[in-house]
Amino acid sequence: MMVNFRAKKVLQKNSFHPNRFFNINRYEVKATISFILLLILLISVSGCKSEDPNPELSDPIYKKLLEQVGLLKTQYESEQKKIEDLERDLEKSKVISAERIKIKKDLMSSRKKMEILAQQRQFFEIRSEHRRVEARKKYKIAFSKGIPWPDPKEIEYFLTNQNLQLSSRNWNTRVPKLHDRLLSQNGSHKEKKKPSEGKETEKKH
Numbered sequence: 001m002m003v004n005f006r007a008k009k010v011l012q013k014n015s016f017h018p019n020r021f022f023n024i025n026r027y028e029v030k031a032t033i034s035f036i037l038l039l040i041l042l043i044s045v046s047g048c049k050s051e052d053p054n055p056e057l058s059d060p061i062y063k064k065l066l067e068q069v070g071l072l073k074t075q076y077e078s079e080q081k082k083i084e085d086l087e088r089d090l091e092k093s094k095v096i097s098a099e100r101i102k103i104k105k106d107l108m109s110s111r112k113k114m115e116i117l118a119q120q121r122q123f124f125e126i127r128s129e130h131r132r133v134e135a136r137k138k139y140k141i142a143f144s145k146g147i148p149w150p151d152p153k154e155i156e157y158f159l160t161n162q163n164l165q166l167s168s169r170n171w172n173t174r175v176p177k178l179h180d181r182l183l184s185q186n187g188s189h190k191e192k193k194k195p196s197e198g199k200e201t202e203k204k205h
Contacts, residue, residue: 061155062135
């Protein structure tokens with residue numbers, strides 16, 4: 001009897017208990033659900049759109065203006081180096097020579113161009129800074145209202161306007177102004193008239 005009792009106790013200890021197994025699984029399920037919910041919450045919080053501290057860096061207009069500043073800076077430095085080379089050539093040239101006259105003319109032209117480049121660069125630096133401030137203001141308004149930024153219409157208008165300005169500059173450099181052409185034509189006509197006037201005076205004599 002004693003042996004049977006002990007055998008029953010051992011069997012009971014090592015036997016399968018459905019309730020105990022169900023309770024463990026229920027705890028594991030709760031823990032898993034809690035973990036999944038926490039993970040979803042973290043993803044949703046991290047996925048929420050936060051305000052950009054530097055919105056101007058994603059603004060095509062601001063970037064285009066900075067590109068223009070960089071381009072003008074490169075052109076200015078290139079012209080500065082050209083002037084330095086011309087000044088060295090001027091020192092080496094003869095006092096009275098056609099080469100010296102040409103170098104002086106090139107120096108004057110380069111210095112004038114350098115001044116224009118400096119003015120243009122300053123203009124675009126001021127304009128880009130103005131756009132940076134404006135972009136931040138517009139971004140904050142758009143962010144608070146939940147509307148897209150930057151405005152595609154504003155970008156389109158800016159690019160169209162810039163292309164027109166660049167094309168007009170290129171046209172002026174390629175084609176002389178009407179006033180200049182008229183002056184040159186009048187000058188050439190006057191030169192042509194001088195010999196004929198001389199002939200007329202000879203005939204009178």
